[in-house]
Structures are given as structure tokens and as C-alpha cells.
Amino acid sequence: MDTIRILMLLSLFLQTILAFFGDRRKYATGFWLRFVVWLAYISADWVATFSLGFLACSQTNSANPNLIPGFWAPILLLHLGGPETITAYSSADNELWRRHLLELVIQAGVASYVLFKLWSRNTIIFVAIPIFVSGIIKYGERIWAFRFPSLEDFGAEDVSSSSSSAYEVKNVREARRLFRAFKMLSTNTLVFDCDQTETYEWVSRKHAEETFQLIEIELGFLYDRLYSKVTEISWPRVILHSITCLSSISALIFFLIMTMRKNVYSKHDTMISYLLLVGAVLLDCHSITVLLLSDWAVIWFTSNKVKGASRYRINCLSPLLSLCRKRRRWSRSMGQHLLTSAPSNKPVKELRKQYFAGKLNSYSPVDGSTALIELIFQQVMGKRSRYDPRTSGFNVFALLAERGAEPLRRKGFFNEFGWSVAGVEFTQSLLIWHVATLFCYIADCRDDGFSKERNCVMSSRSLSNYMLYLLVYRPAMLATELPRTRYAETAVQWGRLLSRKTKERMEGNSTFDEFDAFFYELLPNPPSMLQTAEEEDKGEKSALLDGCRLAMSLQSLETGNGWSNGKKWEMISEVWVEMLLYAATRCGWKEHADALAGGGELLTHVRLLMAHLGLSKQCLLEVVSKQLADQSV
Known part of the structure; x- marks a missing residue:
């Protein structure tokens, strides 16, 4: 007993x-x-x-x-x-x-x-x-x-007031309206229930931080529907x-x-x-x-189903709404991983990679800064401004296929650097730019006047490490074929190169200083070091050699083209944002939904933002269906 x-x-x-x-x-x-x-x-x-x-x-x-x-x-x-x-x-x-x-x-x-x-x-x-x-x-x-x-439809009621409580109600209800705009099926599809011009009008009029707050609430609704009884x-x-x-x-x-x-x-x-x-x-x-204490309660208490004037109900809800404002709806963090950690880290078991990717498997996550959110929002809006479903035909496919080429074209350097984003597979491109970003950062840190806290530098570094984190620990979200293969080959070549150049220091645990030393040796004598890297490549699909070459070309912009250091990093950050947008649209909605149970991913928020602005293949299918229906009539 x-x-x-x-x-x-x-x-x-x-x-x-x-x-x-x-x-x-x-x-x-x-x-x-x-x-x-x-x-x-x-x-x-x-x-x-x-x-x-x-x-x-x-x-x-x-x-x-x-x-x-x-x-x-x-x-x-x-x-x-x-x-x-x-x-x-x-x-x-x-x-x-x-x-x-x-x-x-x-x-x-x-x-x-x-x-x-x-x-x-x-x-x-x-x-x-x-x-x-x-x-x-x-x-x-x-x-x-x-x-x-x-996702089911739900009645909405607009609330207009200048109080902070009314503003919180307005945010929750607007997020609920966006949430009603689509239905995520059990398959990897997204079905929209309203005209995309309507969601575009809602989102495009807002600032970056406010838009991401709405998406946070919206994805909170989705999380509740999928993983809890709180509906x-x-x-x-x-x-x-x-x-x-x-x-x-x-x-x-x-x-x-x-x-x-x-x-x-x-x-x-x-x-x-x-x-x-x-x-x-x-x-x-x-x-x-x-x-x-849920956002669903805010919706219900301010709906037509509950009697009482809206303003009176909002005032009664003020304590609840103050808690809503303080509640964390997602981690707002970005996992980080560096290629330089590959030779020194112990192998991570596949089960832990798949289900428990976190601090034990990578560097500590970093918070998505306001500057990064603003940069992403501006670039998404810029991409959307180039697409009009009514007049531009179906060029959304071309926009969604861009993965770094557009910033290079705007800066006038596509002929020099286009090979790194348009001429190679996406995983290879990601690794090339990761190596190049790391190289440029270490090289610029030698200059006493270099500001590490500059927004474009921090955005470039965090996005570079975040994309590599997705490649290694959440490969399904990048939807690439055998994504870890190129990473593994690049990491192996990196380890062999370091072992050859700094063998006496590689007997113990590897430290970041050794990688600094490698780049410092590369800077004064690029031909010799690149030749060594090419010998270690041995015909493999490593991105290390191409990454070093790209980095040397980027560094030459300041000396050969008269660019400022800030202008170079602005271009690098814009390339990384476009890679992020490309990866967001390639990931299936099921993978995005699964990520919600692990604290959420920035990639999911970006994908939903693009979908609400009409930058989605599913949005295009809706346009096609409507045009075919109009033609049949």
C-alpha cells in the first residue's frame, strides 16, 4: 500500500x-x-x-x-x-x-x-x-x-482612448485581428481569411517596435492554441x-x-x-x-459579449492590463554559435541538439536590440515597396529568392561580391559570410578608434552567430539539404589549419585567442596564409577559404575605395538581414510552430511580419486565385 x-x-x-x-x-x-x-x-x-x-x-x-x-x-x-x-x-x-x-x-x-x-x-x-x-x-x-x-474567427470591437490601459487593449485586440487573418493547418501551409491589403494597412502604419509587439501577442495566441488550454x-x-x-x-x-x-x-x-x-x-x-491574466481575458472583457461601457470596463481592467504590459511573451533572444567553437567543443548528442538546443550547446543567447528590430523592419518594408500584387505581376518569387544580392547592388558592389550570395548554395553562402564577418571584426578590433558598440556592428555579429546557430542546432528551420555537411567540412578544415599553424598551443583546450592569432597572422601575409588554407581544403566543400578571401575584399573597401568603416559594416548588416529574410520564408510553418515551444525564434517573427505584408508564397496563391476567379466571371 x-x-x-x-x-x-x-x-x-x-x-x-x-x-x-x-x-x-x-x-x-x-x-x-x-x-x-x-x-x-x-x-x-x-x-x-x-x-x-x-x-x-x-x-x-x-x-x-x-x-x-x-x-x-x-x-x-x-x-x-x-x-x-x-x-x-x-x-x-x-x-x-x-x-x-x-x-x-x-x-x-x-x-x-x-x-x-x-x-x-x-x-x-x-x-x-x-x-x-x-x-x-x-x-x-x-x-x-x-x-x-x-485558429477560429472571433468577434472584434475597436477601442479608442488615449489612456495607457486603452492602448494596451488596443494592442491586444489589433494582434487578435491579425491572428484572425490566417489559419495554420496541420500541414506546412498558411491559409489567409482576409484580403492581404487589409493586414498590410494595419502593419505598415506602425513603427518597428510596435509592430513586433503585436506579433509577439499574436504568436502568444498561437502558442496558447497549440500547447495549452488557455484559449x-x-x-x-x-x-x-x-x-x-x-x-x-x-x-x-x-x-x-x-x-x-x-x-x-x-x-x-x-x-x-x-x-x-x-x-x-x-x-x-x-x-x-x-x-x-491572459490576453484572451482582455479580449473577452472588452468584447460585446460582456455588458458595460468600454471605457468603464477598461478602467476596471487597469490592474490586469498593467500585468499584461510586464508579461514576457517570448524570450526576445537569439541563440549564438561561432564557427571558432567547433574544434574545441565536445560533440553534442543529436537528441539534445534537436530537443534541448540552448545554453549548454552554444554561446549564451543575446537579446534582439531595438536597433536590430528597426533594421529588419526597414528592410522588410523596403522589399515590400518593390512589390505590388496589382501591377507588378508575380515578382514576389524573385523578391523572396534574394539572399544578400540586393544590398550589394544598391552599394554598387554586386560584381565584386555577388559570387558569395548568388553563385553558391545558401549554406555555403552563410558560412562564407560568417567567416568574413568574424575576420572583419577581429581585424577592425586592432584599430583603437573602432567602436564595437555601433549598431551595425552589433547587428552583423549577432545575426551572423544566430544564423550559424540555426544551421547547427535547428537545421530544419533553414530547410536546406544536408545543412550540417558544409559546416562540418569547414569546421574540420579550420581545425586542421589551426593544428598545423599552432600545434604546440592546440595540445590543451582551444581558446578564442588562438583564432585571433590566426587572423592576425593572415592580415600581414594574406597570400601565404590563403595558400596554406587552400592546401588544407583538398577539394572539400569548405567555406573557410572563400570566407577569408571575401573578408580581404571587404577590408580593401576602406583602402581601395575610400569607404568608411561604418559604411562597410552597414552593408554587411544589410546582407545578413536579407539572408535572415530568405531563411524565414523557406522555413515551413510547422517548424515555426515547433519553435514557439522553445522560447520562440526571431526567424518566426520575421516570417509572420513578411506574411502580413504580403511577402509570402501563400499570399501570392491568394492573388492568383482571385485573378483567376475574376477572369472566369
Whole structure:
């Protein structure tokens, strides 16, 4: 009997972890947090299911009906319903709703059998029935969340006011309108429900920071739909949550009264029962609190479905809205990885790469700066200004295919540098520019007048390391064929070259200073060092040699073409932004949705921004369909 007691406490503990930490994946990128949530997620259902079966057997075979409280079985059904904050760990879990429906039928049958035993023994059935009802509701709500993760239409009401609370309401409701503009299907497609000119008008009138704030809220809505029960609030949901909470409270009260009159259970079982019932009440209260503090609550309280003047409701919501403004909706961080870390880092297991890419696998993430957000927004708007679906034909394909050529053309250096972005495969181009960016940075750091904190320099460095991070740890988001192959070959050549030039220093752990030394040796004697790199290449698909050559050409802009250092870095940053835009459109929506469960990616925000502005292949299909329909008429 000690086994079932331990399992009951373990099940409550796992539910508590999922309730309080399940939704932090939305904005947290730490390895340990995601590992703990993953472990609790895969263990919670197994522990509850095993405990329910074990409890049913003990109730059937026990000669003493009061040995273990039989109402523990409905509590396990309540645990199987899960907390409000997490229903799925990955988007693939949503496809298993039929299995969970079958499990509901089976587990409810087992719990009903235990209740029948209680009924025939005339024991504390009044404690078990409310918990049983609450468990059925919560489990059914979880299956509903699995079954309907798609995006549904929702009524909107414009709110106009100058107060800060009204501004927050306006942001949430505008993000909800953008969220209604598309439906992400289970396949890798995006279907728009409204004319793209409408979303273009909404987004193009705003500043960069405000636009990204709207997209943060919008992707928060998507995360809630895919991975939690926190979705739009309605009166039926309010009633169901009230029933579950009142059921848990009433069960606790009934048990308190019955134990005060006559307690037939042991002291330990009584304490565990109180702990389980109090835990059920607190978890229900936590679920209600999570709903009331969500953006969905703001939508519901300011909708036409709730009576009262809009201004009055907004003033009443001021405390809630102040919490909304402080809430983190995504990590706002960019993973970082350097090619120079490849020879010294230990191999990372594939499982950890795929599911737990984070601080243990790469350099610490950096926050997306306001300057970087502004640069990305300006470049996206510039690309959009070159495309008009009504007059420009279908040139959006050409715009989406650009991956660095346009900034070079604007600067007049496409003939010199175009080979690095247009003449090679994307992964090769990415590695070439990563090496070149690193080289230029180390070379410029030798100048005392060089400002490392300049926006264009920081943007170039962070984007260069971020794109390499995606290539190594999230290759599916770059949608390239065998993306790690070129990286591995480049890293191997890098290691051989360093081993040849600095063998005595490579006996221990490699440090960044050794890579500095390599570039410092390259600067005064480029022909000799490039010849050495070419000898080490041996016909492989390494990008190291081309990266060094590109870097030397970029450095010559200051001496041969009279460019300022700032102008050079502006061009480098613009090339990296265009590579980011290219990668964003190539990544499938399913991969973007999966990334939301790991703290979110800047790449996803950029993809959604471009889609709302009409820079998407799916948007083009909508235009084609409309034009064909007009022609048929």
C-alpha cells in the first residue's frame, strides 16, 4: 500500500510542476527548465494511469474497504486532465487526440468501477462524485484542446482612448485581428481569411517596435492554441471552470466534515487525502488565475459579449492590463554559435541538439536590440515597396529568392561580391559570410578608434552567430539539404589549419585567442596564409577559404575605395538581414510552430511580419486565385 501512496504524491507533484512551469517555455530558452517540463510531461500521464489501475486492483482485492480512500481514483482522473498551462509538449502531440479520447473512455470506466465499489460499500461517495465530475470536465477540455488547435474567427470591437490601459487593449485586440487573418493547418501551409491589403494597412502604419509587439501577442495566441488550454474565453467555459472549482471545494468540505465525525482511515492516508484535495482546489484556482491574466481575458472583457461601457470596463481592467504590459511573451533572444567553437567543443548528442538546443550547446543567447528590430523592419518594408500584387505581376518569387544580392547592388558592389550570395548554395553562402564577418571584426578590433558598440556592428555579429546557430542546432528551420555537411567540412578544415599553424598551443583546450592569432597572422601575409588554407581544403566543400578571401575584399573597401568603416559594416548588416529574410520564408510553418515551444525564434517573427505584408508564397496563391476567379466571371 505504500506504493500507491507514493504514486499519488508523485502525481500531484508532477501536476504542480506542469501547472507552474508549463507555459514558461513561451519565453524561456534555458535547457534545465525545458528538460524538467519535458520529463514531467512524459511522466505525468504514465504515473496517473498506472496509479489508477493499481488503485482499482487494491479496491477489488482488499478485504478492508477502508484501507485506501477510494476517491483517490477520481483525483487521478483529474490529474489526467492536466493543468491549464500545457496540453502538448510539441505540435505533433495534437495529432494524438483520438488516442486521448480512447484513454478518457478507459480511465473514466476504471474510475467509475471504483465509484461503484464505493457506492456498494456506502462509504464517502459524496467526496468522490464531485471530483469525478471535475475530472471528466478537465479531461474533456484537454481533448478539446488537442482536437481543435486551429485558429477560429472571433468577434472584434475597436477601442479608442488615449489612456495607457486603452492602448494596451488596443494592442491586444489589433494582434487578435491579425491572428484572425490566417489559419495554420496541420500541414506546412498558411491559409489567409482576409484580403492581404487589409493586414498590410494595419502593419505598415506602425513603427518597428510596435509592430513586433503585436506579433509577439499574436504568436502568444498561437502558442496558447497549440500547447495549452488557455484559449478564448466564453460563458460555457466560465460555467465549466466554476463547476470544476466548486466541485473540488465541495469535496474538500465533505471530507472535512466526514473525518471530523468519524475517521476510518489511517493518519497518513488522511493527511495524503487532505493534501490531494487541497492540491486539487489550488490547481483549479491557479487555472482560473491563468485564464484571467491572459490576453484572451482582455479580449473577452472588452468584447460585446460582456455588458458595460468600454471605457468603464477598461478602467476596471487597469490592474490586469498593467500585468499584461510586464508579461514576457517570448524570450526576445537569439541563440549564438561561432564557427571558432567547433574544434574545441565536445560533440553534442543529436537528441539534445534537436530537443534541448540552448545554453549548454552554444554561446549564451543575446537579446534582439531595438536597433536590430528597426533594421529588419526597414528592410522588410523596403522589399515590400518593390512589390505590388496589382501591377507588378508575380515578382514576389524573385523578391523572396534574394539572399544578400540586393544590398550589394544598391552599394554598387554586386560584381565584386555577388559570387558569395548568388553563385553558391545558401549554406555555403552563410558560412562564407560568417567567416568574413568574424575576420572583419577581429581585424577592425586592432584599430583603437573602432567602436564595437555601433549598431551595425552589433547587428552583423549577432545575426551572423544566430544564423550559424540555426544551421547547427535547428537545421530544419533553414530547410536546406544536408545543412550540417558544409559546416562540418569547414569546421574540420579550420581545425586542421589551426593544428598545423599552432600545434604546440592546440595540445590543451582551444581558446578564442588562438583564432585571433590566426587572423592576425593572415592580415600581414594574406597570400601565404590563403595558400596554406587552400592546401588544407583538398577539394572539400569548405567555406573557410572563400570566407577569408571575401573578408580581404571587404577590408580593401576602406583602402581601395575610400569607404568608411561604418559604411562597410552597414552593408554587411544589410546582407545578413536579407539572408535572415530568405531563411524565414523557406522555413515551413510547422517548424515555426515547433519553435514557439522553445522560447520562440526571431526567424518566426520575421516570417509572420513578411506574411502580413504580403511577402509570402501563400499570399501570392491568394492573388492568383482571385485573378483567376475574376477572369472566369
